[in-house]
Each structure stands twice: as C-alpha cells, then as structure tokens.
Amino acid sequence: MFDLWFAIVAVMFTAYVVLDGYDLGAGALHLIVAKTDEERRQVLAAVGPFWDANEVWLLAAGGALFVAFPRVLAVGISGFYLAIFLVIWTLILRAVAIEFRSHVADELWRRFWDTAFAVASTLLAILWGAAVGNVIRGLPLDAGGWFALTLFTSFRPVPPVGILDWYTVLTGVFALVALVGHGATYLAWRTAGAVHDRARSLARTVFVVLAVLWPLVTLATAVVNPMLLPALPGRPFAWLGLLGAIAGLVTVFVALGRDRPLAAFLGSAAWIVGMLVATAACLYPVLLRAVPDGTFSITAHNAGNTAHGLRVALGWWAVGFPIAVAYFVILFHIHKGKAVAAADGQGY
Amino acid sequence: MDPTFWHRFQFAFTITYHYLFPQLTMGLALLILVMKTLSLRSGSERWNDAARFWIRIFGINFAMGVVTGIPMEFQFGTNWAAFSRYAGSVVGNTLGMEGLFAFFLESSFLAVLVWGERRVSRRGHWLAALALFLGSWLSGYFIVATNAFLQHPVGEAMGADGTLQLASFWQFVLNPWALLQYAHTMVASVVTAGFVVAAVGAYYTLRREHGETARAFLTTGVIAGLVASVLVAFPTGDRQAKLVARWQPVSLAAMEGRFESGPYAAITLIGQPNVVEHRMDNPVHVPGVLSFLAFGTFHSNVPGLEAFPTNLWPDNIELLYYAFHIMAGLGTLFILLMALAALQLWRKRLHTSRPLLWALMLAFPFPYIANTAGWLTAELGRQPWLVYGMLRTDEGASPLVHSGTVLFTTIGFAGIYLALGLLFVHLITREVAHGPRPAAAGEVSHV
Numbered sequence: 001m002f003d004l005w006f007a008i009v010a011v012m013f014t015a016y017v018v019l020d021g022y023d024l025g026a027g028a029l030h031l032i033v034a035k036t037d038e039e040r041r042q043v044l045a046a047v048g049p050f051w052d053a054n055e056v057w058l059l060a061a062g063g064a065l066f067v068a069f070p071r072v073l074a075v076g077i078s079g080f081y082l083a084i085f086l087v088i089w090t091l092i093l094r095a096v097a098i099e100f101r102s103h104v105a106d107e108l109w110r111r112f113w114d115t116a117f118a119v120a121s122t123l124l125a126i127l128w129g130a131a132v133g134n135v136i137r138g139l140p141l142d143a144g145g146w147f148a149l150t151l152f153t154s155f156r157p158v159p160p161v162g163i164l165d166w167y168t169v170l171t172g173v174f175a176l177v178a179l180v181g182h183g184a185t186y187l188a189w190r191t192a193g194a195v196h197d198r199a200r201s202l203a204r205t206v207f208v209v210l211a212v213l214w215p216l217v218t219l220a221t222a223v224v225n226p227m228l229l230p231a232l233p234g235r236p237f238a239w240l241g242l243l244g245a246i247a248g249l250v251t252v253f254v255a256l257g258r259d260r261p262l263a264a265f266l267g268s269a270a271w272i273v274g275m276l277v278a279t280a281a282c283l284y285p286v287l288l289r290a291v292p293d294g295t296f297s298i299t300a301h302n303a304g305n306t307a308h309g310l311r312v313a314l315g316w317w318a319v320g321f322p323i324a325v326a327y328f329v330i331l332f333h334i335h336k337g338k339a340v341a342a343a344d345g346q347g348y
Numbered sequence: 349m350d351p352t353f354w355h356r357f358q359f360a361f362t363i364t365y366h367y368l369f370p371q372l373t374m375g376l377a378l379l380i381l382v383m384k385t386l387s388l389r390s391g392s393e394r395w396n397d398a399a400r401f402w403i404r405i406f407g408i409n410f411a412m413g414v415v416t417g418i419p420m421e422f423q424f425g426t427n428w429a430a431f432s433r434y435a436g437s438v439v440g441n442t443l444g445m446e447g448l449f450a451f452f453l454e455s456s457f458l459a460v461l462v463w464g465e466r467r468v469s470r471r472g473h474w475l476a477a478l479a480l481f482l483g484s485w486l487s488g489y490f491i492v493a494t495n496a497f498l499q500h501p502v503g504e505a506m507g508a509d510g511t512l513q514l515a516s517f518w519q520f521v522l523n524p525w526a527l528l529q530y531a532h533t534m535v536a537s538v539v540t541a542g543f544v545v546a547a548v549g550a551y552y553t554l555r556r557e558h559g560e561t562a563r564a565f566l567t568t569g570v571i572a573g574l575v576a577s578v579l580v581a582f583p584t585g586d587r588q589a590k591l592v593a594r595w596q597p598v599s600l601a602a603m604e605g606r607f608e609s610g611p612y613a614a615i616t617l618i619g620q621p622n623v624v625e626h627r628m629d630n631p632v633h634v635p636g637v638l639s640f641l642a643f644g645t646f647h648s649n650v651p652g653l654e655a656f657p658t659n660l661w662p663d664n665i666e667l668l669y670y671a672f673h674i675m676a677g678l679g680t681l682f683i684l685l686m687a688l689a690a691l692q693l694w695r696k697r698l699h700t701s702r703p704l705l706w707a708l709m710l711a712f713p714f715p716y717i718a719n720t721a722g723w724l725t726a727e728l729g730r731q732p733w734l735v736y737g738m739l740r741t742d743e744g745a746s747p748l749v750h751s752g753t754v755l756f757t758t759i760g761f762a763g764i765y766l767a768l769g770l771l772f773v774h775l776i777t778r779e780v781a782h783g784p785r786p787a788a789a790g791e792v793s794h795v
Binding site for chain 1: 411414415416419425426427436439440443445446447448452453457458459460463464467468507509511513746749757760764
C-alpha cells in the first residue's frame with residue numbers, strides 16, 4: 001500500500017510536470033516566438049483554456065502527498081518556507097498575467113502582462129527544477145524530523161546546504177531548458193504560421209542544448225548523490241523510464257525534422273515522464289533524503305499515514321482519477337485544432 | 349514576538365481576502381445556472397444576455413479566487429506544519445478530494461463557460477455552467493468539511509505515533525457539523541450573489557440603462573436574496589448556533605459576552621463585553637431568548653464563561669462577540685430589505701421605487717461583511733484549539749519558522765493583494781460600465 005501510494009504521488013506530480021510544463025515553457029518563450037499582439041494571442045489561445053486545469057495537477061498531487069505522506073508535506077513545505085513563497089507569488093503573477101491581459105485593449109497594458117507572463121513562467125520552471133535538485137541532493141533533517149533551509153550557503157552541495165548551490169541551479173536551468181523545449185513543441189503543434197515556424201526552429205536548438213546538458217547533469221547527480229545511480233540496475237522502473245526518455249528524445253529530433261509537431265510534443269512528454277519515473281524509481285522508497293548520512297530520511301514507510309488510512313484514500317482516488325482524466329479528454333476535444341486569436345478581439 | 353500570533357494573522361488575512369471571491373462565485377454560479385436554464389427553456393435572449401454579463405464578472409472573480417486560493421493550500425505546509433503532520437492523514441482526504449473532484453471540474457470547463465460560447469452548442473454552454481456550479485459547490489463542501497473536523501473532530505483515532513489517523517471515512521466526511529455549516533455557508537454565498545446582482549440591476553435602473561436586462565438582474569437578485577437571507581437565518585443559522593451551544597458552550601458564552609451561568613439566559617442586542625471586569629457594559633437584553641434559541645426552552649441553563657477555566661476561553665472574546673453580533677444583526681437587516689424589495693417587485697413597482705433602488709445599490713458590501721464576520725465567529729470561537737479539544741493552536745505552527753519571517757511574507761502578501769485588489773476593481777468597474785453585451789455584437793469566443 002505504501003509503495004502503491006509512492007507510485008500514485010509520482011504519477012500525479014509527473015502529470016503536473018508534463019501538462020503544466022508545456023504552458024510554463026510556452027510562457028517562458030512566447031516573447032521570442034510571438035512578436036505581434038495577434039501572435040501573442042495565438043499563444044494565449046493555445047494555452048489559455050488549459051493552464052488552470054494543468055495547474056490543478058499540482059494541487060491534486062499536493063493533496064495526494066498530504067494524505068499519503070503528511071510528514072513529507074509538513075516538513076518539506078515548511079523547510080523551504082521562503083522558496084515556497086517565491087513559488088506562490090510567481091504562480092499568482094503568472095495566473096493574473098494570463099487571465100487579465102486580454103481584458104484591456106491597450107498596448108502598454110498588454111506588453112506589461114506579456115513580460116510578466118514570460119518572467120513568471122521562466123522563474124517557476126527554474127524553481128521547480130531547483131526543488132527537484134534539492135530532493136536529490138538531500139536535506140538537513142534533524143532528529144526531530146524537521147529542517148529549515150537558507151536560500152544559499154557556500155553554493156556547494158555539501159553540508160551546511162542551502163536551497164541554491166551549483167547543483168540545484170544546474171537542475172533549475174536543466175528544467176527550464178526541458179520545459180522550454182516542451183513548450184516549443186506544444187506551440188509548434190497547436191499553432192500555425194509564423195509562431196509555428198519559430199517554435200519549431202527554436203525547439204530544434206533547445207533540444208540540442210538539452211541533449212548536451214543531459215549527460216552533464218547525470219554526471220553531476222552521480223557526484224552529489226552517490227547512492228542514486230548505483231540503485232539503477234536493480235530498479236526495473238528506472239530502466240523503463242530511461243528507455244522511454246531516450247526513445248522520446250530520438251522521436252523529438254526525427255519528428256521536428258519531418259515537421260510532425262504532435263509527435264515531437266509526445267516525444268518530449270515521453271522524455272519528461274521517463275526522466276521523472278527513472279528518478280523516482282532510483283530514489284524509492286526515500287521521499288525526503290536526509291544529509292549527511294540518511295539516518296533521518298523520510299521514506300514511504302515512516303511518513304505518517306497507516307495502511308488502513310491509505311486503503312481508504314485509495315478508494316476515493318480510484319474514483320476521482322479516471323474522472324479527472326476524462327475531463328482532460330473532453331477539454332482537448334473541445335479545444336482541438338490550431339489555436340488562432342479571435343478576430344473580434346474577444347477571448348484570450 | 350509570538351510566532352503563533354503571526355501565523356494566525358497571516359492565515360486570517362489571506363483567507364479573509366480569499367473568501368471575498370469564492371463567496372460571490374459560488375452563489376453566482378447558481379444564479380448563472382438559473383439564468384442559462386431560463387434562457388434554454390424559453391429560448392429567450394434576454395436571459396442569455398443577462399447570463400453573459402455575469403459570466404464575465406464570474407470569470408474575473410474566479411481568477412482572483414484561484415490566485416488567492418493557491419497560497420491557502422500551501423499554508424498548511426508553510427505555516428501549520430506541526431498541524432499538518434498531526435492531522436494530515438485525516439484532513440488530507442478532504443483536501444485531496446477537493447483537488448480531484450472539484451478543482452478539475454471547475455478548471456476544465458471555466459474556459460468553455462467564459463470564452464467558449466461560440467465553440468459549443470447552447471446545451472453545451474449550459475453544461476459548462478452546470479459544471480462550474482457543481483465544481484464550486486463541491487469545492488465548498490470539501491473545505492467546510494475540513495473546517496468542520498477542526499470544529500468538531502469525528503471519525504478519527506489516535507495513532508501509535510501520536511498523530512491522528514482516519515477511523516471512519518464516512519463519519520469524517522458526513523460530519524454533522526459539516527452538513528449544517530455547509531448549508532449555512534452556501535446559502536450565505538447566495539446572499540452575497542443575490543445582493544450583488546440586485547445592486548448592479550438597481551444601478552442600471554437608476555441610470556435608466558439596459559432596461560430589460562437590468563430588470564432581469566433586479567428580479568433574480570431580489571428573489572435569490574430574499575430566499576437566501578431567510579434560509580441563512582432559519583433554519584441553517586439557528587441550527588448551527590444550537591450545535592455551538594451543545595459542543596462549544598464556552599464559545600457560545602463568549603459570542604454572547606455572557607460571564608455568569610443560569611436559566612432564562614438573555615440575548616444581548618447591544619453592549620460591549622468587559623472581559624477585565626467580567627460583565628457587559630451598557631447592555632440591551634431580551635431575557636430568556638438565548639436559553640430558548642440554544643436549547644429550546646426559556647428556563648434552560650446556559651453556562652457563562654465563568655463556568656469554564658480561563659485557559660479554555662477563546663482568546664479574543666471582544667472580537668468574537670462583535671463579529672457574531674455584526675453577522676446576526678446584518679442578517680436580520682438583509683431579510684427586511686429584501687422582503688421590502690420583493691414586495692415592490694411583486695407589485696411591479698420596484699423599478700420605480702428610487703429610494704429602495706438606492707438602498708439595494710448601496711447594500712452589496714454588507715453581505716461580504718456579514719460573511720467575513722461569520723467566519724471570524726467560527727474561527728475565533730474555536731480558539732484556543734486548532735483541532736477542538738485535541739490540538740491547541742500554538743502546538744500547530746511550524747516549529748522552525750520564526751515570527752519575523754512570517755511578518756515578512758505577510759507584508760509581501762499585503763502588497764501583492766493591494767495591487768491585485770486595484771486591478772480587480774479596475775476590471776470590474778470596466779465591465780459594469782460597459783454593461784451587458786447583446787449576442788450579435790459581443791458573443792464571446794476565443795476562436
């Protein structure tokens with residue numbers, strides 16, 4: 001039951017990264033691929049109907065984490081206190097930028113929100129990447145099971161650690177590159193004309209950078225968390241994830257070359273899913289790794305809930321999850337086809 | 349500085365600000381659904397135009413509700429980590445269900461409702477309105493059920509590690525406190541929506557604008573406002589108070605500023621609690637009514653604060669007393685105003701009764717005040733407990749987050765929320781000035 005919930009939480013967070021990832025990426029790069037007001041509104045029409053539902057995966061994943069592993073939520077979120085507020089405020093700025101931009105047809109108003117959308121999306125992608133980096137590197141949990149991190153210490157991933165060091169900054173940048181690539185393939189799929197062309201050519205560049213960064217980040221990970229990679233051979237899910245990630249990346253390059261943007265987007269999604277699955281499988285069963293030696297680590301087995309409680313929660317989750325997936329099928333069906341800016345100035 | 353105070357201050361500030369928006373959108377979702385249904389059944393464009401205007405207002409309010417709601421979810425972890433660790437296995441259920449069952453429903457169909465009228469059929473657009481209504485009312489239930497667990501914990505058991513675990517899912521989810529509090533809260537949100545819709549109708553009518561649509565707003569707002577104002581007092585408010593009397597007698601005593609116990613307990617209409625000297629200053633009482641309202645007979649004994657040790661007293665008796673009396677007093681005035689307006693509506697004279705239209709136009713802030721005061725009553729009345737009778741509030745705060753840090757982020761919120769509020773007022777004012785858009789010119793779409 002504990003293992004199952006570890007998997008459920010991993011699935012929920014992965015869904016968040018894949019889905020909200022493309023609108024984060026699209027936000028981070030839209031100033032580059034969309035130049036005119038009409039092109040920007042094309043981008044917004046492509047992500048507007050989706051971003052909120054995508055972001056709900058974060059809340060739903062957080063809810064799953066809360067009920068299944070309350071210690072992780074309590075210790076993790078309070079330990080990253082200031083960083084979490086950066087995330088919250090960035091989420092607010094981003095949501096407001098998307099929703100309020102098109103209400104006023106004024107050039108300065110719209111430029112302001114376009115920039116806010118780009119800045120907030122970029123910052124969020126980096127913050128999420130750094131968060132993953134922190135979890136991989138480990139956290140200074142004490143005997144009581146708590147920690148509090150400063151923003152940075154010596155910028156080295158050794159105790160006393162801070163939220164930002166060279167490794168977590170690297171994972172932050174890596175996440176930004178991955179999500180920008182993801183967003184570019186999404187825009188190439190969902191738009192036509194100049195935005196499509198620019199997104200496609202940008203995606204090719206970004207994925208080359210990603211392919212170069214990947215081995216570097218993997219090497220850095222092996223240095224920072226020496227337990228992670230040696231676990232890989234014994235973890236079938238990690239193998240599966242790794243294969244999926246490689247296949248996804250190859251698909252992206254082939255599909256971008258042949259201008260098959262949907263295939264490229266799915267390849268990019270496969271790469272993200274594969275990477276997250278492999279990471280989760282290697283970390284298992286640890287949820288919050290304690291530095292220096294892992295004595296106080298929080299795992300799926302000591303994170304607060306009981307087998308009975310998890311069985312009960314599984315009951316409602318098993319009902320709710322397929323419904324949520326069904327909503328997304330309907331959502332994509334309603335908004336299928338290339339996104340275009342509304343002619344009468346209404347809409348996103 | 350006491351960190352718990354600042355954690356409470358921040359939570360109170362952010363939740364009070366947040367609840368300005370859902371209290372309108374939950375009630376408005378129902379009224380929009382009614383308007384869309386009327387339009388679908390009669391094929392009338394008047395109701396569709398009315399709905400379209402309110403959908404735009406709904407969209408702006410909903411966005412504000414989303415962005416101010418996100419911090420609330422995180423604050424369980426950031427500010428109340430010890431509580432989350434203690435009760436997460438229980439309250440994580442309702443919070444998790446809210447995401448899965450309510451937020452996905454709302455967020456998936458919001459864009460269809462707000463921007464997609466042309467993309468879907470009339471029935472499809474009606475379905476989107478239904479989805480938003482169901483989603484927002486479900487969301488309300490899960491949050492109220494979470495709060496009800498704090499007010500009146502049921503369905504839980506103490507785990508081996510000293511944290512709460514779920515014993516009975518259905519007992520927890522169908523907490524009798526939750527059912528009543530939900531009814532009371534949701535009806536109160538319809539009061540807000542009714543008053544706001546009526547206020548805009550009154551404004552247009554006073555300006556002699558948007559004749560037919562303004563009349564539709566007045567009709568909808570006044571009928572919804574009257575029905576909801578009555579229901580919020582009786583039976584839901586009355587039953588809620590009886591629950592407090594039974595399970596939180598010390599809170600009831602504080603709400604009424606009652607220090608001494610005894611039968612024929614009086615209800616206080618006006619007066620200021622003097623906590624130092626344990627008495628009420630310049631009270632205006634009605635004897636026996638409190639006994640009757642709380643327990644059904646005039647001679648019932650209603651315990652006063654002195655019957656309880658002071659460490660069980662709510663820690664802000666004055667504010668609790670004022671909040672409760674503001675809520676109850678305003679609630680009574682709402683019934684009077686809406687009854688008068690409904691009478692004139694029935695006599696077909698409402699649109700020419702200018703003084704009454706002025707009153708309706710200016711009344712809309714007061715349901716917001718009453719709703720806020722109601723939540724203050726519930727939350728201050730629960731003190732000093734975070735989980736009633738089980739976990740004290742100061743035991744629930746994050747252990748390693750210091751008061752200065754919380755003050756810092758609170759100031760950050762104050763700045764951001766000020767900017768958001770200005771933006772919100774700007775956009776809403778534009779919409780109201782623009783007025784309802786006829787279908788041909790402004791049928792919205794994001795195509």
